[in-house]
Amino acid sequence: MLNRNLIGGEWIAAHAATVNSSPSDTSDIVGEYASADTQDVENAIEAAANAFPAWSRTTPEFRSDILDRAGNEIIARQDEIGRVLAREEGKTLPEAIGETVRAGRIFKYFAGEALRLEGERLDSVRSGIEVELIREPEGVIGIITPWNFPIAIPAWKIAPALAHGNTVVFKPAELVPGCAWIITDILARAGIPAGVFNLVMGKGSVVGDAIVKSNRVRAVSFTGSVATGRRIGIGCMERGKKVQLELGGKNPLIIAADADLDVAVNVAINGSYFSTGQRCTASSRLVVDDSIHDVFVERMVAAMSRLKVDNALKAGVDVGPVASSSQLAQDLAYIDLGRKEGAKLAFGGEPLQLDTEGYFLQPALFIETDNTMRINREEIFGPVASVIRVRDYEEAVAVANDTEFGLASGICTTSLKLTSDFKRRSQAGMVMVNVPTAGVDYHVPFGGRKASSYGAREQGKHAREFYTALKTVYIRP
Ligand code: NAP
Numbered sequence: 001m002l003n004r005n006l007i008g009g010e011w012i013a014a015h016a017a018t019v020n021s022s023p024s025d026t027s028d029i030v031g032e033y034a035s036a037d038t039q040d041v042e043n044a045i046e047a048a049a050n051a052f053p054a055w056s057r058t059t060p061e062f063r064s065d066i067l068d069r070a071g072n073e074i075i076a077r078q079d080e081i082g083r084v085l086a087r088e089e090g091k092t093l094p095e096a097i098g099e100t101v102r103a104g105r106i107f108k109y110f111a112g113e114a115l116r117l118e119g120e121r122l123d124s125v126r127s128g129i130e131v132e133l134i135r136e137p138e139g140v141i142g143i144i145t146p147w148n149f150p151i152a153i154p155a156w157k158i159a160p161a162l163a164h165g166n167t168v169v170f171k172p173a174e175l176v177p178g179c180a181w182i183i184t185d186i187l188a189r190a191g192i193p194a195g196v197f198n199l200v201m202g203k204g205s206v207v208g209d210a211i212v213k214s215n216r217v218r219a220v221s222f223t224g225s226v227a228t229g230r231r232i233g234i235g236c237m238e239r240g241k242k243v244q245l246e247l248g249g250k251n252p253l254i255i256a257a258d259a260d261l262d263v264a265v266n267v268a269i270n271g272s273y274f275s276t277g278q279r280c281t282a283s284s285r286l287v288v289d290d291s292i293h294d295v296f297v298e299r300m301v302a303a304m305s306r307l308k309v310d311n312a313l314k315a316g317v318d319v320g321p322v323a324s325s326s327q328l329a330q331d332l333a334y335i336d337l338g339r340k341e342g343a344k345l346a347f348g349g350e351p352l353q354l355d356t357e358g359y360f361l362q363p364a365l366f367i368e369t370d371n372t373m374r375i376n377r378e379e380i381f382g383p384v385a386s387v388i389r390v391r392d393y394e395e396a397v398a399v400a401n402d403t404e405f406g407l408a409s410g411i412c413t414t415s416l417k418l419t420s421d422f423k424r425r426s427q428a429g430m431v432m433v434n435v436p437t438a439g440v441d442y443h444v445p446f447g448g449r450k451a452s453s454y455g456a457r458e459q460g461k462h463a464r465e466f467y468t469a470l471k472t473v474y475i476r477p
Helices: 038-056 060-076 078-089 093-116 152-163 177-189 204-213 226-238 261-277 290-305 325-341 393-401 416-425 461-467
Strands: 004-007 010-013 016-022 025-035 120-123 130-137 140-144 167-171 197-199 219-223 242-246 251-255 283-289 344-347 364-369 384-390 408-412 430-433 468-475
Touching: 004 038, 016 078, 016 177, 025 078, 025 177, 038 130, 038 140, 038 167, 038 197, 038 204, 060 078, 060 093, 060 152, 060 177, 078 093, 078 177, 093 152, 093 461, 140 152, 140 204, 152 167, 152 177, 152 219, 152 461, 167 204, 177 197, 204 226, 219 226, 219 461, 226 242, 251 261, 251 393, 261 283, 261 290, 261 384, 261 408, 283 290, 283 393, 290 344, 290 364, 290 384, 325 344, 325 364, 325 384, 384 393, 393 416, 408 416, 416 430, 461 468
Parallel strands: 140 167, 140 219, 167 197, 219 242, 251 283, 251 408, 283 384, 364 384, 408 430
Antiparallel strands: 004 010, 004 197, 016 025, 120 130, 130 468, 344 364
């Protein structure tokens, strides 16, 4: 069954397959998964378009019950699904189980949102006329997701799309079809009508491209790299489609002079290196006040030397492998570049040979860097962070904001004054005080500014901005 896509309610065999192997142990084969061609995508889009009129008229309760059943099953099977996630993506088993539970909770949250969709009624400025604002589903939504959160990101797009009465064509990243297949199987058994939800696993350049180019897809929600996102954004605009892009980050974490150093080191270690640093919200620039720079670096190095890097499935592992050989090559190329730019490695940066053949990398900390270096301007997307030494808080804020990105930012401080100032002046979409830049709630908006995001926010009740169209109705009763 893994070598089949769900199209129009049927599990359809594909003409080609991809082998999904574990980055912790390349001899561990998770499965052989279908790889769709453009005809499969066309069929999926047609099925979604045909299913839309009936699905958009179902009661909110009908849609809510399906999403709730799916959420319950995901949570009930958290250990088993988490294991597939850890095997195919490489985050540690506890992280993978945590992500699975979060995905289940997201389905349950949007089961509630299906029941809470509301409009507005106003008096017109003209006498005798009433005005109503109605929210309606958009139609067929194309969902294109990255590999780093293989179950949570699909969940936070699929659940609101369905909750608000849209039909879906879903293309997961080729690297992580396992979780996508499981979500699809669960939704199919939770009672989703034929054609309402379609899975087309396969290459971005084939499947993703066909979704973007189809005139029957009304809107595309994409998470991934800036380069791909911008191409998709332009493709959607050329065809008059609604588009939502969640892209990269180069997130700063300020360690202020008055920071509690225990908190600061914990927050930096978690934000920079957990999930192997492969989070769009990872803290990649540690902006550290001169007065505490040396002691902070010393304590970071001590903490990093205690991190256990190994197979994601082993107990007690803190950092799993890098997700793929190409991502490992990118991380190593940036580490090499950092050295050439004059930065010094205070810790790590070497590939590790362990018991199993995998893509293991000792988490790296650069010091003696400045904010003009490419390692501090471009997203590396691995367990690599830089320390940028600053004179004072004012310079720290300037450095934090001096980036093309604006996803998350953080500060470690014990001062209410700095907290209050930073939360206003940070040019990021999400600001964290004494908590890691990575790690967010699912019931509040997620997204960034500048090059990090484009379009409406994801998650929480604000997700409806993207997944519904607003209609204004004038009535003379
Ligand atoms: P990516 O290479 O841009 O791929 C993302 C998705 O787009 C994949 O499903 C990919 O398919 C597909 N794709 C590739 N080329 C395409 C094309 N021409 N047309 C349509 N779709 C295409 O990103 P990634 O490497 O998977 O993910 C890492 C990136 O995601 C990082 O930059 C990270 O910061 C970002 N990210 C952002 C957020 C956020 O919310 N801001 C969250 C997580 C990750 P394939 O599987 O075939 O490559």
